[in-house]
Amino acid sequence: MRSQPSSSPSAPGVQGHAAPHWREGFAGLGPAFYTRLRPTPLPSPTLIAASEPARQLLDWSRDWLESPDALELLAGNAVPAGSEPLATVYSGHQFGVWAGQLGDGRAILLGETDSGFEVQLKGAGRTPYSRMGDGRAVLRSSIREFLCSEAMHALGIPTTRALALVGSPAPVARETVETAAVVTRVAPSFIRFGHFEHFAGRGQHEELRQLADFVIDRFYPGCRSDTRFGGNAYASLLNAVSERTAALMAQWQAVGFCHGVMNTDNMSILGLTIDYGPFQFLDGFDPGHICNHSDSQGRYAYNAQPNVAYWNLFCLAQALMPLIGEEELALAALQSYREVFPLRFEAAMLAKLGLAQPVAGDAALLEALLRVMAAERIDWTIFWRRFAHYRAGGPADPLDELFVDRTSWRHWLSAFERRPTGADAAAAVATLRANPRFVLRNHLGQQAIEAAQTGDFSGVHTLLGLLEAPFDEHPGMDAYADFPPDWASAIEISCSS
Structure with missing residues (x-):
């Protein structure tokens, strides 16, 4: 980690660090689709975390990514040679109501790299589409987006990616005064409906x-x-x-x-x-x-x-x-x-059930399971991970322990065990790769956020390591795969960020 204040409008020496090259991409559509503008500089930026898989996706040099020049780019303090930043315009329906013109209110597209991916800075300052907003993102929401982007990718779910998370002591007013952050997002395209x-x-x-x-x-x-x-x-x-x-x-x-x-x-x-x-x-x-x-x-x-x-x-x-x-x-x-x-x-x-091929009655069997789970609010991730161990040859006792009404649960399990499975041995073992042990639960993110707000980013780094390999056991990290504490249900997440 390093903290580098910025004063320069461009990034000298970038090419010497195997920095990215840029090509036209979306910008070739013309000015009806965007407004060109520079990011707003972020004072005293610090590189909080970076994703190695996302770096490899872009084929950027690790040495360059860890350089002061890269920090200036990721903070929005410098525009590298060949990049012509822009914010795109779009409209949309919000909560089912036509909202008219919207647009990138705080996201600025640096451009498209030679790898074919667009690189965007979220939280990089006000744009013509900010609609009275300040164009900034706060550390709280930026940690959540950074971690979840990479977590979803590791789960095999299509997603925009997050290359880096940069923080700053700059104040940002939301419900309270928080500090600013910028997430570097990566995708083949950020075009929306x-x-x-x-x-x-x-x-x-x-x-x-x-x-x-x-x-x-x-x-x-x-x-x-x-x-x-x-x-x-x-x-x-x-x-x-x-x-x-x-x-x-x-x-x-x-x-x-x-x-x-x-x-x-x-x-x-x-x-x-x-x-x-x-x-x-x-x-x-x-x-x-x-x-x-x-x-x-x-x-x-x-x-x-x-x-x-x-x-x-x-x-x-x-x-x-x-x-x-x-x-x-x-x-x-x-x-x-x-x-x-x-x-x-x-x-x-x-796949979560460890079944290779569907047979008649599967839909009813699944619906019955979901009813049993919903009746007792059974923990989604823990149930499926325990079920994966059961399908891989483990005992059913850890599943039994999840239920108060074990009669309904056992009735379902008996029906499942009577289902013809055919040659499903490999699929049963594969359930451990279909049911993650670790997901970004709200309370885990909240704990990492609260530590980060004091300057301790170790929780962010720990979560990133777990979420990049969510199907692995990670011995010694059981607390991150345990039931949420009682206070977790009181966490309120809204559109404010």
Whole structure:
């Protein structure tokens, strides 16, 4: 860790440290899509943590990443040669209501590197789209986003990535005065459903087509040769995005992840988990759990997420209608979500159960298990990890201990044991790779945050190491895989960050 105040407007000597090279990428779409601006300097920055897997993804030099020049870049204090930073404009529906123009209110895109990934600084200062905001992010929320981005990747769930977390003593006013931080985010693209809604809502159909063509040519080239939908590449795009979103929702539900604010402007066109705000991994299993304290109506409750995703895709379909042309084609393209989600969710849950192939009655068996778990709010992660050990040959006693009403539980387990398994031995062993031991529970994040606010970042580093290998046992780290303390239920996570 190092603390380097910044005074220079650029990063001298960057090229000597094997720094990234930049190419045009999104910026090639033109000024209708963004505003060029520089990040706002962050005083006295400190590199709190960096992700080695994300560094390898970018193919950046470790020596450079640990250099003072890199810290200046990651803090937003210096703009490296070849980078022309920008903030993008988009619109969207928030909590089901059209919000009009939104945009990158505190995220500034440095550009696209030679590795094909965009690099973005979140918390790097005010932009024209900040809507009265200060453009900053606080340490509290930045720790959560940094850790969860890398945790989701290690769980095998598509996500934006987090390269680095930089802190500063600069004050930021939220409910209280907190300190500032910047997360360096990485993704093939940060384009959202809301980017399409923006141009469709304004009747800017030429820009809408330009954006769609960019996305197709860069990320969905197969849409050009897809003969379904009458050869309509834009309907094919909607279909492909629907399938990716369905697969993502299945993974969220299977791991017990609640996003908390699934607005259309928080939905990735690439099917990535994006914008970690009031997220939570389930503790006790409550299908109607609401993780966002701001979500008074429960619009984004855990069990609502799959339907909300479809609603958001419908909004995307409406935005693409000037290009698709025929309503029937759009509806046919959306149908893939309804087909893919249940198949992918069933496959994910069968993997958690250690079953290689579905048989008749599996859906009813799974529904019965979820009812038994919900009745007693059984801890989601601990149940499935213990079940994995049971399927790998361990005793059922640790599972029994989770239930007060063991009659209902044992009735279900007997039904499960009567199910024909076929050649499922390998799948049973594989359950330990389908059910993580470690997830970023709210109380673990809170403990790391409270220590970090005193200048102790060891909790962040410990969690990062565990979450980068969530399926491993990590001897001696049992406390991080234990039941949440009673006070955990009182933690309130909202959109404030």
